[in-house]
Amino acid sequence: MATVGRAGRGSARVMAPVLALGALLVLLPAADAASVHPTVRKDETFLTAETGGVLAIEGGECFTDPGYVSFAGEVMVRYVPCDEGPAANQVYGFVAVPEGDGGYEPERVVAFGWETCGRGFRSHWPGEDAAAGIDFYPVLPTAATWEAGDRDVMCVAYRPAGPLTGSLLPVL
Known part of the structure; x- marks a missing residue:
């Protein structure tokens, strides 16, 4: 059980930046698509x-x-x-x-x-x-x-x- 708990905390640390990046991408207006290039x-x-x-x-x-x-x-x-x-x-x-x-x-x-x-x-x-x-x-x-x-x-x-x-x- 302890292993599952550690893996859960580790994946939460990995998921937080991924979710933040996803939220940022969703918030970018379509007009800014040109700025990606x-x-x-x-x-x-x-x-x-x-x-x-x-x-x-x-x-x-x-x-x-x-x-x-x-x-x-x-x-x-x-x-x-x-x-x-x-x-x-x-x-x-x-x-x-x-x-x-x-x-x-x-x-x-x-x-x-x-x-x-x-x-x-x-x-x-x-x-x-x-x-x-x-x-x-x-x-x-x-x-x-x-x-x-x-x-x-x-x-x-x-x-x-x-x-x-x-x-x-x-x-x-």
Whole structure:
């Protein structure tokens, strides 16, 4: 009998925090559901052309944020059909970096990626209303992929507040 009494007190100590957490979750208003997903700002270092799976993503397609994929044994992104989501990102364009005179110049590639992807972003989502809740970032070639002939910048749109539930691209 003494064992049952100790187990009962131990489970009461475990159950109290669980019940408190459950009560807190019930009390959260539905409008705060977006706050469950922390706001994420992505930049040109978020992923690169060397990130596994990124070179298989095509224009208009949606994909995950990078994460470890056990069957592949590496950190990579995965294609997700936009209408079957949730996805984290959607490609809205590709632009080729001009060769230049000095080979791979990181500062020039970064500036080119932000400028050209920014123009494409403003073209797809003109004005504050169209772009509300959407942001973009460029996926850039690296020195290694540049050496292999990669000159493409992938322009990617995402929602900083949470996952995509369908295509972000405007219907034309």
